[in-house]
Amino acid sequence: MHPLIAAGVFYILSGLLFPVTLLGYVIWTGSLIVRRGSGVSTTAQGPLSARWAEHLLGTRKDEGADRLMRVLPGVPSLGPRLTAGPMLFAHRLTGYVPRAFRYPFEGEVPPRYQASARITFFDAAVDRYLADIDQFVILGAGFDTRAFxxxxxxxxxxxxxxxxxxxxxKREMVKTAGLDSARVTYVSADFEKEDWLDRLVGAGFDIGKPALFLWEGVLIYLEKQAVEDTLRKIASTARGSVVAFDYFTTVSLESRALYWRMARAGTRAGGEPLKFGIDSSPPVSERLAGLLLSCGLSLGEHQVLGQETEGKRAWGGFAIAVVK
Known part of the structure; x- marks a missing residue:
């Protein structure tokens, strides 16, 4: 099927079946609202569902994500199935993959695609750095499945x-899903209240050896002090250690644009409001590098999200910082 025709048919089918998608979304998110206040992160399901969608569409295989999605506690299995069903049906008929779930993600990243686009960035960091490093620390791991x-x-x-x-x-879900977690050491700590590095060392982490720290989708929910404290702790580890992370700028906290107002309202409703943003004054690369330097780190790689032009400011980015 010609790509343009495939895309047209895909979106026509998705539109016709939208009531099914909406019903699934209501069932799914309704269960999250009921669970609010349990102390379990509700935003952790976002990255998991993005990886799951890519797995279903065949663009990025992730058996762990697929199996965890099947055992989401308190979420009727009908919710995710109805939500993704129309998209998967339209894909199988046309072969078309929506831009949000293409892998590797290419081109400019709009805010609504940030969670799926960053998968490519972090996967690349894992492939590159774990070729020479044998300690892998996932901070704010949520329902991450890269260990599998x-x-x-x-x-x-x-x-x-x-x-x-x-x-x-997460551990209960991993056990129920039958995933082998023998290579994973779980360390419980609250970034804003506890010394996570001390607990990490106590769990067997060798502070004298380089490590790859993956910090995905976490900074935006922390207070500035917790962000800086975490960066300083990473900087205190062995030379050659790196941390890969994503961030928003102050645009996310201050913009009156409809998208950002809805994003802030959504995270507040889930009990995890947006708290931290890098100063968006252009160029944001200098603002980020300054923050990292003040915490003892050096900016190694940086992908700015959004255009920095007259009247426009970057809204976020993906970055890698290095311990030297």
């Missing part, structure tokens, strides 16, 4: 750091 995609012939030690209740739920 690592090559079996590599002796990589994986540590997942997250709040006690979210992590307890």
């Amino acid at each position: 995609r690592l090559p079996e012939d590599r002796a990589i030690r994986v540590f997942e750091v997250d709040t006690p209740k979210t992590q307890a739920l």
Whole structure:
């Protein structure tokens, strides 16, 4: 089928079946609202569902994400199935993949695609740095499944750091899904209240050896002090350690644009409001580099999200910082 025709048919079918998608979304999000206040992160399902969608569409295989999605506690299985069903049906008839779920993600990243686009950035960081580093720390791991995609012939030690209740739920889900977590060491800590590095070392992390820290979708929910404290702790680890992370700028906290007003309202409703943003004054690369330098880190790689032109400011970015 010609690509333009495939795209047209795909969106026509998706439009016709939108009531099914909407019903699934209501069932799914309704269960999250009921669970609010349990101490378990509600935003952790966002990255998991993006990886799951890519798995279903065949663009990025992630058996761990697929199996965890099947055992989401408190979420009727009908919710995710109805939500993704029309998209999957239209894809199978046309072969078309929506831009949000193409892998690797290419081109400019709009705010609504940030969670799916960053998968490509972080996967690339994992592939590049774990070729020479054998300690992998996932900060604010949520329902991350990268530990289950690592090559079996590599002796990589994986540590997942997250709040006690979210992590307890993750471990229960992993067990129920039948995933092998033998290579994962779980470390419970609240970034804003506890010394996560001390607990990490106590769990077997070798502070004298380089490590890859993955900090995905977390900074925006922390107070500035917690962000800086975490960066300083990473800077205190062995030379050659790196941290890959994503961030929003102050645009996300201050913009009156409809998208950002809805984003702030949505995270507040889920009990996890947006708190932190890098100063958006152009060029944002200098603002980010300054923050990292003040915490003892050096900016190594940076992808600015949004255009920095007269009247426009970057709204976020993906970055890698280095311990030197």
